[in-house]
Amino acid sequence: MANEVIVMNTKVIALVVVVIVVAAGAVGAAALLNNKGSNEKYYAIDGALNVYGNADGDYKIDGNDLSVIQDVIDGKKRFAHYPLADANLDGKVDSADKDLVNKIINKESCTINIINQKKTAGNYNSSVKWPVKSAIATGSSNNLLLFTFAGINEYVHGICYSTTPDWVLFPYYKDVTKLANSSTAISIDAANDTIKEYNVTALISDYTDSTISNESEYNKNGIDVIRVSAAVTDPDKYASQLLMLGFLFGTETKALEFAEWNTKVLKEIGDKVATIADANKKTVVTSNSAASTKGVWLSAGVSDYRAVMEQAGGVYAIGDDYDIYAVSGYTSGAYFKKGDTWLYQPDVNPDYIISMRVSTWYSGTVDVKDLWEKSVSAFDESEAYTNKHVYVMTGDAPITIRIAYAAAILYPDVFTMDWANGLNKEVFEKFYPADINPEGKSFVISYDDYTAAKAAAA
């Protein structure tokens, strides 16, 4: 009798287990299938798409946004908590917003509203005819990098710049019309031929207030102005820039892939930096220009270059409590030339001085001696220089790569130069359309490199 019970129990248990497994499998399969279409991938980024209509504040506009808008209409959610729900910017959330979002989801042409950023004046709203098929842009190196990673190069038909970009990095832009000799203003008259030829409807500019000061004129001429900040170091903010461009030009996939990689790498760096004890942190200042008679410009206060150093784990020597305005009359930095002495004071005296310069790094033809002398010879009396803690590194590389190199310089036991070089290679392999191989080229010049070059030249 007991045997029969045990056998029967075993059978029952086996049956139950099979049923559970099958049920779980079914539920799992159903869950997988229910995941918004089998082609949809989930991207691990936190950046938001700053477009009105993206009511839930994630990285795309989709059915979730429709449900959020419906909730606001029904009163289940508060408008104040979901400002992006008002897609048509008429001040209220209603069915008109739902219609607009539907149009976006169905990829129909419409006019959408985006948030533009201005450094000093703050954010403001701009309307854009969507999808954007043709644009002109202000062409700083950082902008061009952003455009390439967002995959929108083929849509840009005119750029302006004052210093010529490295054509090795941007071969597409070599043949693009140059619209102006300055990086901050494009005369509409000069741009008119390009605008007509390519049916340009948008102008991509950056978030400095003085750039494109004739923005209202462009709007009157039917060109929408989009502002991006291509030099931000925060992974979420950079992701927002990529998302914006990807959305506007229809290159979301490419933009999302790069955003994801970027966020992952920056998180890795951040995690490793967090393992460094405060007592071991190094102080650093950075500059990005050559010495002129006025001196070398040292960034301070709110500056993208400073942010690079801080994300690499450096403590900025010109701290927020240091009154840089009293020294230089500017809030974003100060000039330092050979006769100056304020940098050597005990409360500033940095451990490291790193100069980020734009040059022909990716062609491998950097004149080491000349670049070094122009960039950092002004600091030759500083303690950092006597300790050989002065470096010149690339300012052309993508922002994340710059952070990697800076980290490798500051904390060689935690971040190796090989690792930074590897990242450099990886980003160009995976995400860059042009054939650029950074392998074997050097992107950091140290004091020893300089002395070697000097000896070789003599």
Place this chain on the structure above:
Amino acid sequence: METREALKEEYKSYIGRKIIFIAVCGALAVLLIGASVYFGGSDLSLAHIYDLLWKHITGTVYEVGTDDFHDDYVVWELRLPRAIFAIIAGAGLAVCGAVMQSVMKNPLADPYTTGISSGACFGMAVAMILGITIAGNSITDMGGIMNAFLFAVLPMLFIIVISKRVGSMPATLILAGVAITYIFNSLTTLLMMMSDDSTMAMVYRWQVGSLSNVLWDSIPLPFFINFVGIIVLLLLSRKLNILALGDESAKSLGLDTEMMRVICLFIISFMIASIVCFCGIIGFIGLVIPHIVRAIIDSDNHFVIPASAALGGIVLLTADVIARYLSPLDAIPAGVIMSFIGAPIFLLIIVMKKREVW
């Protein structure tokens, strides 16, 4: 009598010459506006431009984004107001120069050399950087102009007082003007260094005298102020002629010289301020144009004022056209071309004049 008839004929042809000159200059000015619209970064044929202008005047509206829409914008909103402003500014500056030279009996007086332009420029910098204005609160309305006016009056007062104390020789006046220009430029530099980079670049670019930022809404105030100013000065031209005879003679003819001087210089400062507000400092027009005009039609202010206005407008517009032709990307400002033309002429004037004049 026969001599009387002959005299009358001579006088008529004498006046006739002047009137013809003014008429020709005026006609040239209008034609030049039409021609200047051709130059610019965008390549548009003259026929197409006139077609667009005609259609715009007769009220055709284009659909946003079409080629014609963009061309119409460029021609009507950018090039046309720029040409009109050039004429207004050229006329205003030239007339100011002519009247200053009469009033101060100094052949080298002009808004630029006496430092008045620099003062006006400083006033604008104060409005732009510090945001302190007396009236209004933006740059395109009276706020900026009133500031510029206030700071243009200061050099003017200095010059009047200095010329009374130290003698009114041309050289002295110019040196005082250089000193005043230097002071105001230093003050502007000081302000510029206190502001951030982008404002500094803006003020610097604008200091040099460029017509790039001129749009339709920068036309009404300068036009009104300069038009009224020129008319008023024209009405005063008889008194100006008397002033030129010398203070004693003028007083004996019943003219209050001091009052006259002050009124004229106030009007001039206002005119200059309204121009400098929108295009920065453009030098040499007030200096060189009246000399050329006087060489052709003598010094009767009745004719010198309108002739200077016409010729001044033409010359500045030409300088702007040359600037646009040389740099289609709009890099070179008109003020630079103007100083390139005007400075050598200035040198020539000094070297070639007879010694006694100085």
Place this chain on the structure above:
Amino acid sequence: MTQKQEYYRKNRLKIVGILILLVVTAIIGIYSISVTQYHISFGKAIDIIINHINNVEPTNYTEWIEDKIVCEKLAPRGIGGIAVGAILGVCGAIMQSTIRNPLADPYTTGISSGALLGVTLFTIFGITVIPVNDTDLGLIITAFVFALIPCFIILGLSIFKTITSNTMILIGIAVMYVFNAISTLFRYTATDEDVATIYSWAVGSLGMVDWSSVPILLVAFVIIFIFGMGYSRTINILSADDRLCKSLGINPSKARILCLILVAVATATAVCFVGTIGFVGLVAPHIARMFVGSDNKYLIPASAVVGGCILIAADTYARVATFTGLPVGVITSLIGGPIFLIILLRQRKSAWGS
């Protein structure tokens, strides 16, 4: 007291006044050694100098850098500043006397715009007069040579025309306008960096003065000073009237040109190291004149001392009170400008003749 004794007493007072001012200048100069962005107290600065003279070696970075700052930057800067101020003062006095115009200053010969053009050409196009490897030296030489071009133009024109004092001013200014126009045109083809360089040079600063430039400046000062003192009688006569000159057997035109050339060379020397610092040469002679009168025998040394004092005081103030971005040229015009205008307003017409 007889008149003669009265006269001698006055002269001695003048000399005493000049000497007192000299001492004041020296004190300010020594004080200035301790003033810098890197805060060093006065006593510490003196210690550092004493150590340096006794060849005491610095032991760590801080001591080493402080020694460097005091001895290699500030000391020459103090001496150089006084020298430049003195040169400008003397040149200004000579110019005002020979040109007979209270508004003349060393730059009236067009030097500032010539030097600016030289600097512009050098910075943007790399044009040098003498090919030199060191950029600083090349800049200085180019500035010097170009600063003298307007002077040569005036010289050349003097062959065709008699140069009255007024003509000299006007030609100088006209040449200044022409050169400025050319410089401005080139600036538009330049990059932002070059523009900042040229612009900062134009405003003037003592930053570039080091031990290698001090000897040159001192030599220039000595030359112009000796010339001024030796020629002071002629200059006195020149400042009165041209006809008086001729009746005394001196050719006024030639005398004027000689003064012009020497002033130009001395000022160009000063300008090529420090840029154009305005108003010192204009205001120093006026202030000196208030104390010692218009006799050039006393006016020239007094202007030298006043000029040196003004410049070193302005530079020290620029360093202590404001941010480094403020060049001394701006300070001198902010203070010197109003002083100049006040002086002018209190002038009497008769003091200047025709």
